[in-house]
Amino acid sequence: MQLLEYAIRGVPTGCVFALLAVGLVLTYKTSGVFNLAFAGQAYVSAIVYYELRKELEWPLVAAGVVSILIVAPLIGLLLERVLFRYLRSAGSMAKLVTSLGLLIAIPEIAKLVFGSETRKNPPPLWWVRRTDEWLWPEGATFVLDAGQIATMASTLIVVVGLVVLFRFTNLGLRMRAVVESPRLAELSGVDSERVSMAAWMLSSVLAGLAGVLVAPLFASLNPFDLFTLLVAALAATVFGGLTSIPLTFLGGILLGVLQAVLAGTLPTDSVLTNGLRPSLPFVVLFLLLLFRPGLRSTRELADPLATVDAPPPPPVVRARPPWVATGARAFGTVAALIAFLVSWFVLDQYWLGLAISGLILSVTMMSLIVVVGMGGMLSLCQAALAAIGAFALAQVVQATGVPVVVGLVAGVLIAAAVGALLAVPVVRLDGVYLALATLAFALMFQSIFVPLSWVSGGAVPISVPRPVVGPLDLSDDRYFLVFVIVCATATALVVIRLREGTTGRFLQALQTSDVAAASIGINGPRARVVAFTIAAGIAGFGGGLTAIDLGQASYEASFPYLIGLVWVALLVSAGARSIQAAVMSGLFFFLFPALLDKLFALPGNWVESNPDAPSWVASIANAVQPTWAQSVAFILFGIGAITYAKHPEGSIEAQTTASINALVRRVEARNGDREQAPVGAGVGPGAGGSTP
Secondary structure: OHHHHHHHHHHHHHHHHHHHHHHHHHHHHHHOOOOOOHHHHHHHHHHHHHHHHHHOOOOHHHHHHHHHHHHHHHHHHHHHHHOHHHHOOOOHHHHHHHHHHHHHHHHHHHHHHHOOOOOEOOOOOOOOOOOOOOOOOOOOOOOOOHHHHHHHHHHHHHHHHHHHHHHHOHHHHHHHHHHHOHHHHHHOOOOHHHHHHHHHHHHHHHHHHHHHHHHHHOOEOOHHHHHHHHHHHHHHHHHOOOOOHHHHHHHHHHHHHHHHHHHHHOOOOOHHHHHHHHHHHHHHHHHHHHHOOOOOOOOOOOOOOHHHOOOOOOOHHHHOOHHHHHHHHHHHHHHHHHHHHHHHHOOOHHHHHHHHHHHHHHHHHHHHHHHHHHOOOOOOOHHHHHHHHHHHHHHHHHHHOOOHHHHHHHHHHHHHHHHHHHHHHHOOOOHHHHHHHHHHHHHHHHHHHOOOHHHHOOOOOEEOOOOEEOOEEOOOHHHHHHHHHHHHHHHHHHHHHHHHOHHHHHHHHHHHOHHHHHHOOOOHHHHHHHHHHHHHHHHHHHHHHHHHHHOEEOHHHHOOHHHHHHHHHHHHHHOOOOHHHHHHHHHHHHHHHHHHHHHHHHHHHHHHHOOOOOHHHHHHHHHOOOOHHHHHHHHHHHHHHHHHHOOOOOHHHHHHHHHHHHHHHHHHHHHOOOOOOOOOOOOOOOOOOOOO
8 A cells, every 4th residue: 555655646746757768759850959958948948937936936837937938939030040950861860969958058158147056945836726625525544735736737748738739630740751851741732831830830849848846846947957858858758759749758758657666665775876876767767778678670760852962062171282281280280289388388377277167078079089989979978987087086096095097097988888888789870869978877877876885985086196107296287287288298199090991981880871781891890999998098187187176086176977968069069979079178168267256257347446437337347247158159059069960070170171172262262273172062082191
């Protein structure tokens, strides 16, 4: 009887999972986009409802209509018109990266518009919080409150309505046809533009409903809470194969019931079980991705006419003339030397520290070059692998007393070993499934393993001293800068060697065609496991350097999974195969927010030093908040990821190609030779050298 009560308690939670999961499935069925930004859209509607209902004291119905039926569909319409209409025939990587960028940017835009102050006790979408007096008998041992009933009713209505839409209406059939191939649908007389707009507006309405209903479950309104809950609901989407709404609903209910039963039956005095209960959805998601029958053979939504498009141009490093390659190397060497001299002689302790942190992050970014740029696998767990390297370094040094450099090597080996174990089952997944599996691993690691003292040290991070290498005491930041430069250079050489070697060429062939690669004897799974393992080792190396830099191995300070998502978005938008992009992305991540912080503080500082300044100048200075720096930086990071749809080679590669083309045309015009094709326009092999 008690077990049945636990199961009943889990049904409302299961409906929360189901509502979020059905929203994701709806977006995927109607647009082909696995929309990680669903949580950001839900957050916007939730914050609008909060402001209208609690701050402006609007009536419940009016606030709900505006936030769910007006604001939410307008957001969907904007996203479709500005972005996703151009991605209908794009691959799963482009769509997923774009939604990842929106996940980062949308909540920060909302914070700029509505303010970043804490919003406690989000108001519910119902009139009363408890229903004891009018629904449940006196003395009942268990009751459902009005919020739970509202969520259950809303979820059931949504599921039934969507099943009817897709099975019995022309609009549902047209939505699926446009996802399969907008060009074929248009040949059949379907207005793909109108259908796509309707689909995105409908999915956004569901996001708004989910945000407003789910927000009261938390003590305060926070986009990260919504996203974590959304990720927990992913297990239900995978249970439904990303397409079946009834199975997704059933999966959500089963997940909620299982979580409630475990919460009621597992002991409460164990660190492991305390971590397992909240992480159960992530464990279930990971296991479903690995063992659900037929999932690996599930065909991703793709346009069958996509093969008629022209192939992309070759990378600029393979197409540029030899004299351009030589000049680029010389310019890069001089620029690096100047940057080093400025760091050594000019920068103060603050800016030097940021530069060091950026170079260390570039090492971790190079792991993404291997797994994403070369392997074509969108890994969302590199931050977790970096944390493993940092924790292993700290534990080895503390337990054995070996030198920190030896512990650093041990951290690399342990991170590589964990990466190899993870890669064996994961690399057999494709596209969005692989991304979800690595995200589930990152969340499992955060929830289950990080709290364990034998992994992270528990509540108190383990200290990691700066080592002494030969005559250099790395406690001096300038000497530590030299050490980090050597480490980053060595890592870059390893990545370049891997990219230009047999493994890199195998991976390039696999990205072109698995079948064609297999026909010439390339073992796809083995090549991908090797790439994933090497990438994990490089991430562990970056994590160990981070621990040395900070003086401790701290997960919260350096490796939260959401920060790892920002790293992915930043590197992919800059160039997933470029060493230059990795270095610039690492430096940009730390230096750009600091520069914005100084910039936004200038007006206020000027007014303070000039008390006779005009009132309108003071008003402008007061309006510019220094706290905007982090939000603006993350918005730009997210928008940068959106550019991946137009420039899958990366913005740095695209700009470099454009610059080289302009330079080549100018030189050839001066020499009277105007007939040579520009870089990247059908240039054959052997044209120019190869550099990072």
